[in-house]
Amino acid sequence: MPDIGIIEMREIIAAIRSGFNYDFGNYALTSLKQRLEWIMGLYNIDDAPGLIAKLHNDRNYFDVFLHELNVPSTEMFRDPPVWRWLKDEYFRIMASRITEKIRIWLPACVSGGELFSLAILLSEAGMLDKVQIIASCQSNKSIELIRSGFYNLKKMEVSEENYKCLNTNTQLSKYIRPGLNWAFRDTRLIQHVEFNILNINFDNAPKNIRLILFRNSMIYYNFSHQDRILHVMFNALSPSGNILIGIREKISGINTGRDFEFVNETESVYRKRNLS
Amino acid sequence: MSYKAVIIGGSAGSFQVVTRILNALPVTFPMTVLLCLHRLKHVRSGFVEALSMKSGIPVEEPFDKDILRPGRAYLAPANYHMYVELANRIALSTEDTVNHSRPSIDLSFITAANAYREKLIGIILSGANRDGAMGLKKVHDSRGITIVQDPADCEVKTMTQAALQLTNVDFVYTTDQIINFLVKLR
Numbered sequence: 001m002p003d004i005g006i007i008e009m010r011e012i013i014a015a016i017r018s019g020f021n022y023d024f025g026n027y028a029l030t031s032l033k034q035r036l037e038w039i040m041g042l043y044n045i046d047d048a049p050g051l052i053a054k055l056h057n058d059r060n061y062f063d064v065f066l067h068e069l070n071v072p073s074t075e076m077f078r079d080p081p082v083w084r085w086l087k088d089e090y091f092r093i094m095a096s097r098i099t100e101k102i103r104i105w106l107p108a109c110v111s112g113g114e115l116f117s118l119a120i121l122l123s124e125a126g127m128l129d130k131v132q133i134i135a136s137c138q139s140n141k142s143i144e145l146i147r148s149g150f151y152n153l154k155k156m157e158v159s160e161e162n163y164k165c166l167n168t169n170t171q172l173s174k175y176i177r178p179g180l181n182w183a184f185r186d187t188r189l190i191q192h193v194e195f196n197i198l199n200i201n202f203d204n205a206p207k208n209i210r211l212i213l214f215r216n217s218m219i220y221y222n223f224s225h226q227d228r229i230l231h232v233m234f235n236a237l238s239p240s241g242n243i244l245i246g247i248r249e250k251i252s253g254i255n256t257g258r259d260f261e262f263v264n265e266t267e268s269v270y271r272k273r274n275l276s
Numbered sequence: 277m278s279y280k281a282v283i284i285g286g287s288a289g290s291f292q293v294v295t296r297i298l299n300a301l302p303v304t305f306p307m308t309v310l311l312c313l314h315r316l317k318h319v320r321s322g323f324v325e326a327l328s329m330k331s332g333i334p335v336e337e338p339f340d341k342d343i344l345r346p347g348r349a350y351l352a353p354a355n356y357h358m359y360v361e362l363a364n365r366i367a368l369s370t371e372d373t374v375n376h377s378r379p380s381i382d383l384s385f386i387t388a389a390n391a392y393r394e395k396l397i398g399i400i401l402s403g404a405n406r407d408g409a410m411g412l413k414k415v416h417d418s419r420g421i422t423i424v425q426d427p428a429d430c431e432v433k434t435m436t437q438a439a440l441q442l443t444n445v446d447f448v449y450t451t452d453q454i455i456n457f458l459v460k461l462r
Contacts, residue, residue, distance in 0.1 A: 034387075071371050165318075220369075246368075248338070250340070250341075
């Protein structure tokens with residue numbers, strides 16, 4: 001695998017900024033370096049000028065690059081206790097209070113792992129037609145992939161294990177049809193999902209959101225980008241709306257630390273604090 | 277030479293060794309200790325508590341971006357890779373498994389070597405796969421100190437043998453010798 005240094009990292013970031021108006025300068029440096037090296041390995045690119053040349057010479061590649069740069073979910077139903085909490089507590093309470101369509105937002109979809117997991121739980125609770133799910137991606141390639149239902153067979157086993165922990169009396173294979181090399185998820189689950197493209201600063205974020213699933217995305221940002229994006233989340237949420245982040249992530253920014261309060265500390269569920 | 281951090285990688289058969297090392301460290305241990313141990317994905321709790329029980333220094337599972345402090349041990353959380361960010365902070369990642377592992381010992385060692393350069397001590401313990409061999413080589417290439425648990429002292433030799441094949445390490449030590457080496461560091 002290539003090993004790119006700090007100076008080369010800065011060159012790549014600068015080239016993307018000037019060529020595509022995308023600023024990765026506020027991404028966490030070490031994981032960005034790992035990810036860029038992984039991409040360069042995919043295409044047998046040895047050094048930073050090689051990657052810059054590829055981006056420059058093949059303008060259509062940039063959309064695919066964005067898809068590859070963003071880290072997909074590790075598996076479906078990652079951290080089963082989180083999903084159990086959603087199923088047994090959150091959705092149960094929500095179901096009894098529905099007066100209008102509930103808006104749920106997934107701001108950083110890459111492979112659809114979280115989206116399909118959510119849709120399965122809502123479908124089993126008989127709530128799929130009572131919600132509007134909005135799935136945002138950085139890249140068209142991500143949207144295309146999610147819509148196709150494509151699923152990596154490699155992730156099946158662990159996803160099935162996770163799903164079993166939810167005690168639903170159903171097999172995950174009810175929703176996923178395995179093929180020879182990969183599997184396909186039941187796309188009827190996502191037929192009413194609204195997909196859109198969001199840029200790196202999440203401009204044009206949706207509004208009046210009741211629940212945001214934003215797990216393990218902020219680990220790839222630096223503090224200032226986290227703060228900026230959490231501010232977007234705050235504005236997107238309706239009063240007392242909830243946001244779920246990764247179980248090893250924290251909301252601790254100077255500006256945003258006081259904007260959210262814990263609902264469930266173990267599962268990293270927060271509520272928008274209503275400022276008086 | 278003053279070292280800033282010790283990074284320890286282990287898998288099958290390493291739990292007792294890590295426990296003994298942590299038990300021997302004085303509360304005044306002057307360095308950061310990073311632990312990247314293969315563990316079950318689904319089991320979130322219990323591991324850090326078990327390691328803490330007899331440890332001479334506090335052991336914690338860090339959150340993303342936590343500051344690394346001397347005299348404390350940081351255990352890579354289940355199902356996350358644990359990186360060392362340049363500003364002496366933890367960075368967690370959910371990237372794909374490496375050597376079928378997340379946390380990956382290689383990735384923790386490589387990023388720690390990038391951050392600490394020659395001020396890092398890398399130790400590979402008992403384990404059943406090849407994870408850690410590339411990482412330890414990176415520590416060596418960055419002029420850090422490299423130690424491998426003596427395969428004859430290991431419950432499972434594969435991981436230490438893979439590391440020894442790839443790198444001309446500084447020391448091959450038994451558990452007792454590793455402990456002796458660490459407690460003498462100032």
